[in-house]
Amino acid sequence: MNKNFIINEQNVESYVQKIGQWIREKVQNAGANGVVLGMSGGIDCSVVARICQVANIPIHLIMMPYGDNMEQSGSMTRCMELINKYGFGYHTHDIKVGVDSAIIPAAKDISIIMANLRPRERTQYIYQYAQLHDMLVIGTTNLAEYMLGYFTKWGDASDINPLQQITKREVYVLAKHLGVPQSIIDQKPSAELWEGQTDEDELGMTYDQIDDYLLGGTSGSAEVDRLIEIKIASSKHKRESTMFFF
Secondary structure (H helix, E strand, O other), X not given: OOOOOOOOOOOHHHHHXXXXXXXXXXXXXXXXXXXXXXXXXXXXXXXXXXXXXXXOOOEEEEEOOOOOHHHHHOHHHHHHHXXXXXXXXXXEOOXXXXXXXHOOOOOOOHHHHHHHHHHHHHHHHHHHHHHHOOOEEEOOOOHHXXXXXXXXXXXXXXXXXXXXXXXXXXXXXXXXXXXXXXHHHXXXXXXXXOXXXXXXXXXXXXXXHHHHHHHXXXXXXXXXXXXHHHHHHHOHHHHOOOOOOO
């Protein structure tokens, strides 16, 4: 893995400034009014939101629950804790009607289909909002998710993604420095694809193991290494251009 920096407690402030400056330049170069962020109540989006705020980049948060799933999981409460603590502008849009109307009646495995339909429905809404307000959509996919393909193609979409080269371990360093509420830091990472779902249970490994593999070539377990390599290989198409070149 060709990663030439590590964010730690000693240099975290300088990287907050560097990432904020990078986002600011992308927004200015696009002639945009700011950024819009899909807010799930998780640590990745909370870190991105705070970096933008610290860098004085106009940002609007959108919570996009499927019915009452964010209320049931507690993620709406965590979203509002961050919003109220730092005064973010926001609104909520329920994606249930759009998702349910898009399901093909003959579909057999509804749970997998729903897991991909939800982020795609969120993406189409957030891009409409961004277009109406001349803003960029900012993403939150971290390095571990990106390399293992742990994101929905054309669902977890964005114009810019400041976390793509940042490990989950570094996200936690940023979160603590930026004052992300402890309830968000302590919550097990989850895309809330179904009730009780967590990222690490679904992946079959921990984020620490993934980070160790990406940075050092091994997770410490030959079995986990093989699983990581399989996931990286099978998700290669997600990271490649769809253009045809002669």
